[in-house]
Amino acid sequence: MYRYDEYDRTLVRERAAQLRGQIARRVSGELTEDEFKPLRLQNGLYLQLHAYMLRIAIPYGMLASTQLRKLAHIARTYDRGYGHFTTRQNIQFNWPELEDVPNILDELADVEMHAIQTSGNCIRNITTDHLAGVARDELEDPRPFCEITRQWSTFHPEFAFLPRKFKIAFTAGREVDRAAMLYHDIGVRIVENAAGERGFSIYAGGGMGRTPVIAKEIREFVPREHLLSYMEAILRVYNRLGRRDNIFKARIKILVNETGIERFREMVEAEWQETRESTLRLAEGEIQEMAKFFAPPSYESLSPSDALLAELRRSPNADFARWARNNVVLHKQPGYSVAMLSLKASDTPPGDLSDSQMDAVADLADRYSFGELRVTHTQNLVLADVKTTELEKLWHELRALDLATANVGRLTDQICCPGLDFCNLANARSIPIAEEIRHRFDDLDYLDDLGDVSLKISGCINACGHHHVGNIGILGIDKRGIEHYQLLVGGSSGYDASIGKILGHAFPREEIVGAVEKVLKLYVRLRESEDEPFLDTFRRVGEKPFRDTLYSNELYADHPQS
């Protein structure tokens, strides 16, 4: 992974000192809260319901064991013994005090980490496929481009006060998008053109929030050397013309929709003519230099292990076999496998990890996976380079840590935002819903029978829990002070992106999980075979049967088409 030199270290140290000064000015009254807020947000510092929350960047999800140990130390020393991994591959601490924050940033700087631009109206953490560099269907490792983009966007002087936040994601999978690329302000897909040259398909104007939009292709092929110049052109058009009169209409998706993709593309292309021959043009040598940081680890030369993995998946140890089926992914390097650590276990909120678990996982990374791990946008962890022969040993250790729940991709592998238990913006709680679903659907055989179903829960319309793109989505709303939940069906975050549909009125808290159960029962009845995934069945039969099963005993005059 990318390693800092003295230059990078200076930057993160000076940034910590800068925030220390800004906090001092805030406390002395020199800065008003209104003036301070954008400054603290650009350092990932929120004021939530009960306390401050600090969001720390994990660039494109890559984490070294030494960094995870530092996060454990921070959780123990400055927080309440845990951290929360987010859908943007970051980590949040929920209880720091203001005066501790610069100390935390100093500690982070020691291990090449920071909280820069994890919030605020600027370019946020760059995200990508958690299987970057190890996926079999990958065209090219996107991480060198992620790091170049991270550097270009860090304290970019022109884009520090955009109309609204700005998220960029990269993907390189030939078959599968594992980064929800089409729901980003800019989505970048590494592609090969007809001439066999590598470059990027660039998408713009995607996003979730209160107006979910699938990004539109703005240019089918941007040559490699023009990645930054093209993105800078998009950002410049957006910075000048994005709406600033209404916070709910300020994202680039609204600009693209209001101007139309054709006109927006014209403006970007015109600006690109000015930027494409600037110093932003990347030399192939620079890309290759950066790629060295992401060279494969020193793999042993092993024989292919697909047959062995197939055998492990039929192991007489049924629990291990299930884990090997659900949580282990084929690796492109012979003899190695990818192990997914589910953070959706027992009674902990989705995405949470305790300080002692962090320390233990760091040790596992050192012993099994070259000292590195990854964070997924689905709020799990990955040990990406595990010898297939060591999987069972690893599983035993994970089980002792309560990190071997064999539910990756299954219904209970839920994405879930912090909700009203923590968040200042939320309208309803989401963690207790996730918990209830986990208890209701605790039969792993049943979950396996359902196959892969994504369930995503947001506590408000801002959609941090990605409810629009879950095969099943749950959205918390407030009805006169009482929590209610909308149910959405049919979303997808992949290359086949689709936005889930709300099929009727919201359910009160005590009915929402029953509604999920009805939807699942209907799916099992309607699927053509056990191999037809939930989403395929929904797309084949349409929404009517689902609406009928949810609202059959009611009159729904507002849905005349049914």
Next chain:
Amino acid sequence: MRIIRNRKIVEDGWIHVADDAEVPADGDVIVSWKRWRESREALLARSGSGSARLGVRLPNTLDPHEVQADLPHFALIAVEFPKYRDGRGLSIARMVRREGFRGELRAVGNVLRDQLFYMERCGFDAFEVDKSKSIENALEAFSELSVTYQDAIQPRSVPRQHRWRRS
């Protein structure tokens, strides 16, 4: 009025002329973009002498391409920041510099310390710091970060190079 120019606090000699006020015969003046469009000939005749320089104040909603042809007439361009969170003026500065403007580029309006670092890197070299704040304190903004990750239009104390291009 004291302003920051080239990282120093100086007494400013330029006069902001309101749209309904008379333009003085002598002295360096800054007029609005609107006034420039309406009284172009008179303003040009006035600044022909050389002792009465002309500056123009651009709203941040303006398309900088519209200013391009007029750039040679201005010794100063002021860009308005109605709210410090509004970053449109940063793009305008970069574009104006890209078009080759070499005169003073001044940030005016709700200009606060914590923007100055970004503003300077977009091409601003003069700052009318918000009157409610200490201009001395604001000077510190330039020394907080000694390294930067990307090339910019007018870096002063930092090497002009992209991070990913360093040796």
Next chain:
Amino acid sequence: MSGISSCYVVTGNLTQAGSVVYLRADETWATSLAEAHPLPTEEEAEERLARVRVHEEIVTEPYVFEAELSDGAIRPKSAREILRSAGPSTRLRRPDRGAATA
């Protein structure tokens, strides 16, 4: 016969600690809702709010919420204020480091 009436409470978060506080009758801040001073009308609450708003270095973004006053006990009406006063409903691994004081 117990009386239930509406009341208004001024609240905010401590600028330093971040924790939830409520305005007492003497215009100091309490971490417990029980110690809050319930005001009978929104106007009175807004008046108090305007007075404390100038001390943002102590309490950030103070505001007023509506509650029910039932036998002297303040009961927030919204799920949000119920959770703010009681803390997260999820299991926390480690208890508070100790309530902050204003």
